[in-house]
Amino acid sequence: MRTSRRYLAFMYAMAVLMAVIILAPFAWLVISSISSPADLVSSHVHWLPERPTLERYRQIFTSASGGDNVAGDFRVAMLNSLIVAGSTTVISLVLGCLGGYAFARLRFPFRRTTLMSFLAIYMLPPIALVIPLYLALSGLGLLDTKLGLIVTYCSLVTPFCLWTMSNYFLSLPPELEEAARVDGCSRFGALVRVVLPLARPAILATAMFGFLLAWDEFLYSLIFTSTTNSKTIPVAIAEFTGKFSSDFGLVAAGGVLAALPPVLLALVFQRFIVGGLTAGAVKG
Amino acid sequence: MTGMAIATRIRRRIRVPTLTGTGTREVRFAIALLLPAALVVFGVVIYPVGRTLVLSLFGVDSAMPGHYPFVGLRNYAKAFTDPAFYPVLWHTVYFTFVSTALELTLGIGVAMVLNAPLKARWLWRSIVVLPWALPTIVDGALWRWIYNGQYGALNGLLSTLHISHTDHQWLGSPFLALNMVIVADVWKNTSIVAFFVLAGLQTIPHELYEAARMDGAGPVRSFLRVTLPLLRPSIAVVLILRTIEAFKVFDIIYVMTGGGPASGTQTVAFYTYQQAFSNQLFGYGSALAYLIALAVFALAMVYLRILRQGAMAGVR
Numbered sequence: 001m002r003t004s005r006r007y008l009a010f011m012y013a014m015a016v017l018m019a020v021i022i023l024a025p026f027a028w029l030v031i032s033s034i035s036s037p038a039d040l041v042s043s044h045v046h047w048l049p050e051r052p053t054l055e056r057y058r059q060i061f062t063s064a065s066g067g068d069n070v071a072g073d074f075r076v077a078m079l080n081s082l083i084v085a086g087s088t089t090v091i092s093l094v095l096g097c098l099g100g101y102a103f104a105r106l107r108f109p110f111r112r113t114t115l116m117s118f119l120a121i122y123m124l125p126p127i128a129l130v131i132p133l134y135l136a137l138s139g140l141g142l143l144d145t146k147l148g149l150i151v152t153y154c155s156l157v158t159p160f161c162l163w164t165m166s167n168y169f170l171s172l173p174p175e176l177e178e179a180a181r182v183d184g185c186s187r188f189g190a191l192v193r194v195v196l197p198l199a200r201p202a203i204l205a206t207a208m209f210g211f212l213l214a215w216d217e218f219l220y221s222l223i224f225t226s227t228t229n230s231k232t233i234p235v236a237i238a239e240f241t242g243k244f245s246s247d248f249g250l251v252a253a254g255g256v257l258a259a260l261p262p263v264l265l266a267l268v269f270q271r272f273i274v275g276g277l278t279a280g281a282v283k284g
Numbered sequence: 285m286t287g288m289a290i291a292t293r294i295r296r297r298i299r300v301p302t303l304t305g306t307g308t309r310e311v312r313f314a315i316a317l318l319l320p321a322a323l324v325v326f327g328v329v330i331y332p333v334g335r336t337l338v339l340s341l342f343g344v345d346s347a348m349p350g351h352y353p354f355v356g357l358r359n360y361a362k363a364f365t366d367p368a369f370y371p372v373l374w375h376t377v378y379f380t381f382v383s384t385a386l387e388l389t390l391g392i393g394v395a396m397v398l399n400a401p402l403k404a405r406w407l408w409r410s411i412v413v414l415p416w417a418l419p420t421i422v423d424g425a426l427w428r429w430i431y432n433g434q435y436g437a438l439n440g441l442l443s444t445l446h447i448s449h450t451d452h453q454w455l456g457s458p459f460l461a462l463n464m465v466i467v468a469d470v471w472k473n474t475s476i477v478a479f480f481v482l483a484g485l486q487t488i489p490h491e492l493y494e495a496a497r498m499d500g501a502g503p504v505r506s507f508l509r510v511t512l513p514l515l516r517p518s519i520a521v522v523l524i525l526r527t528i529e530a531f532k533v534f535d536i537i538y539v540m541t542g543g544g545p546a547s548g549t550q551t552v553a554f555y556t557y558q559q560a561f562s563n564q565l566f567g568y569g570s571a572l573a574y575l576i577a578l579a580v581f582a583l584a585m586v587y588l589r590i591l592r593q594g595a596m597a598g599v600r
Contacts, residue, residue: 045440099321132335155328266417
């Protein structure tokens with residue numbers, strides 16, 4: 001198909017406009033994080049810092065946590081988030097691959113009902129569960145622990161992994177496993193040796209989505225955590241935004257660091273996103 | 285008897301006549317595969333679902349265990365007689381409607397750009413991915429800083445461009461604040477809508493556009509007559525998903541405005557959170573939470589129906 005010159009020129013103009021609107025706030029976040037406090041609160045906005053400083057990043061990476069030390073708390077919260085989101089992703093992915101295979105390939109009673117209940121739970125608003133979960137975790141002594149968060153997040157991320165993996169398995173030709181089984185492979189052996197290696201792109205995409213879900217979660221973490229023992233990075237940032245609304249520089253530096261893992265993941269796996277999204281939410 | 289019947293049905297539906305086992309073995313294998321996921325998910329969720337229902341029927345007003353009066357459905361009735369609840373409901377409906385409508389319109393535009401035969405496609409797509417990957421809390425904190433009345437970049441920009449030199453308090457008045465929060469939400473979530481629509485766009489065969497051109501249709505006409513109708517399934521799906529998300533909105537409100545000013549940006553999820561955790565009205569909060577869950581479920585049922593109709597068949 002030949003596209004007219006004018007149409008293309010218009011699309012280029014639109015693409016540039018779009019890029020500016022998207023990138024400008026990002027640029028402002030980075031600039032704010034390296035501007036001196038004086039630049040940030042001057043009477044007119046300094047678009048470029050006069051004396052850029054990496055002092056805040058240095059503080060975040062080196063200072064001790066605890067007490068009123070916001071910068072050190074950021075680092076600990078980052079680590080907490082990495083541990084919680086990482087463990088959640090691994091556990092949910094394994095459970096999702098196993099369960100997803102059952103939904104895609106095996107016939108068993110109440111198959112549809114079970115799948116729908118998993119989906120229904122995925123759609124449940126967290127606010128509907130958070131009150132009794134808070135009371136339950138407090139009874140089990142799991143409030144303000146990373147374990148409590150991981151358990152809760154797994155119940156959130158697993159249905160998602162299950163659903164996307166199941167849809168991907170459905171799209172693979174069953175003949176391949178059947179061939180493996182004719183060659184004497186058990187069903188589980190066929191899953192591990194044939195299906196899972198084939199599903200690598202879907203596994204990577206699902207892992208990325210799962211990680212982002214867990215990394216971004218806020219409400220549970222806000223209510224279940226209270227100290228640096230388990231506080232995650234979204235909660236730390238929200239807290240400091242409220243407390244130190246005038247020194248945005250530190251919040252910006254924390255924000256840049258909090259954005260790095262998901263942004264890098266999304267960029268690396270960018271080409272999987274369109275396929276992953278449609279497998280996760282569109283294909284029935 | 286029924287077990288046998290199911291087993292035979294299962295055996296009949298299997299493509300290759302079973303080599304190693306019967307239907308019962310298949311069922312057992314399925315249970316073994318599903319059990320871990322079921323334990324983790326239902327184990328965590330079942331109790332809270334039941335407990336919230338019980339809590340919502342009692343006048344629980346502290347986190348301490350104790351005896352609280354049974355109030356039946358009065359907590360639910362309270363929501364509809366609570367004069368503070370209607371404005372909250374209105375903010376939620378307004379937020380949901382306006383943000384979803386904007387995200388859909390802009391998302392279709394962005395998807396058209398991403399689908400156009402431009403050079404360096406990967407670059408444009410990578411740029412659009414960015415806001416989606418940015419954590420919601422960072423998005424909220426960043427926009428709150430941009431809107432800052434004294435030092436914010438938005439006032440700075442207006443001043444640099446000589447449009448206005450006054451210090452606007454963007455989050456200072458209730459209705460304006462609600463709209464500014466919507467802008468922050470739209471900036472982030474248009475990306476995901478664009479990617480959904482892009483997936484739909486990629487399934488439209490080029491021949492259809494060719495045919496439309498043969499018939500003398502310009503770009504606008506072929507967009508209205510070919511693109512939009514064929515995008516309908518993707519649009520329906522993304523519309524419902526975004527509506528559900530918008531209806532549950534909490535994080536961005538929490539970090540940007542805390543529900544203020546003058547409760548002007550309170551949404552149902554935020555109001556529920558405040559009633560339960562600030563005012564310790566766990567009974568009332570639970571009832572509100574159930575009402576939200578019911579509304580979300582109604583939307584989800586519509587969503588699952590669309591999926592089941594196979595409206596998206598052929599989309600990869």
